[in-house]
Amino acid sequence: MDPRKDFELSRRTVLVAGGATVVVTALPAAQVQAATPGNPAYAGSFSLSVNGAQRTVEVDTRTTLLDLLREHLKLTGSKKGCDHGQCGACTVMVNGERINSCLSLAVMHAGDEVTTIEGLGTTEQLHPMQAAFVKHDGYQCGYCTPGQICSAVAVLDEIKAGVPSHVTGDLTSSPRATPDEMRERMSGNICRCGAYSNIADAMAEVGGDQA
Numbered sequence: 001m002d003p004r005k006d007f008e009l010s011r012r013t014v015l016v017a018g019g020a021t022v023v024v025t026a027l028p029a030a031q032v033q034a035a036t037p038g039n040p041a042y043a044g045s046f047s048l049s050v051n052g053a054q055r056t057v058e059v060d061t062r063t064t065l066l067d068l069l070r071e072h073l074k075l076t077g078s079k080k081g082c083d084h085g086q087c088g089a090c091t092v093m094v095n096g097e098r099i100n101s102c103l104s105l106a107v108m109h110a111g112d113e114v115t116t117i118e119g120l121g122t123t124e125q126l127h128p129m130q131a132a133f134v135k136h137d138g139y140q141c142g143y144c145t146p147g148q149i150c151s152a153v154a155v156l157d158e159i160k161a162g163v164p165s166h167v168t169g170d171l172t173s174s175p176r177a178t179p180d181e182m183r184e185r186m187s188g189n190i191c192r193c194g195a196y197s198n199i200a201d202a203m204a205e206v207g208g209d210q211a
């Protein structure tokens with residue numbers, strides 16, 4: 001027996017097995033099942049909750065969550081500014097945490113709970129953050145505003161949950177909703193109109209801590 005051949009075989013097996021492990025563990029259980037060859041769900045049919053409503057969708061596996069929301073579900077509140085994760089206009093909440101939906105594939109969200117700006121409040125009853133943005137003029141053209149509001153809501157939740165940021169001085173105690181903390185956490189949401197100080201005022205009104 002050629003020991004080198006054995007080694008090559010083992011090395012190849014390890015590499016293939018290792019690669020498969022990475023792929024499988026990176027996907028939710030529903031997708032692992034859907035990705036079984038021969039399963040018709042492989043084309044990308046899956047369910048998720050959007051603004052409290054259960055939706056079953058079938059999209060190309062390359063579709064982003066942002067395109068699923070805007071193009072397929074006609075929820076055009078979330079905006080496409082850069083499509084590269086640089087502006088935050090596409091920010092939505094997934095299972096309570098904010099993400100850039102342009103950077104996330106829709107099929108990764110099988111079984112998830114997605115909240116967009118359309119799910120935060122209604123025209124009759126605005127979410128407190130929406131009302132604060134109106135009161136403090138937290139927008140001009142409004143293009144970044146849905147992402148800013150979704151991000152702002154999630155930021156206050158992050159602070160309440162004790163998640164530290166780059167400017168949290170003391171990692172042994174819970175962060176506070178100070179202006180510095182809020183500005184740092186909102187730094188991924190760009191506003192070409194420059195409504196930043198008014199956005200900060202709106203956030204301070206909802207959950208701010210002036211210390």
Ligand code: FES
Nearest residue numbers: 081082083088102
């Ligand atoms: Fe997603 Fe700009 S559109 S970050």
Ligand code: FES
Nearest residue numbers: 140142191192193
């Ligand atoms: Fe115009 Fe922010 S309000 S980009």
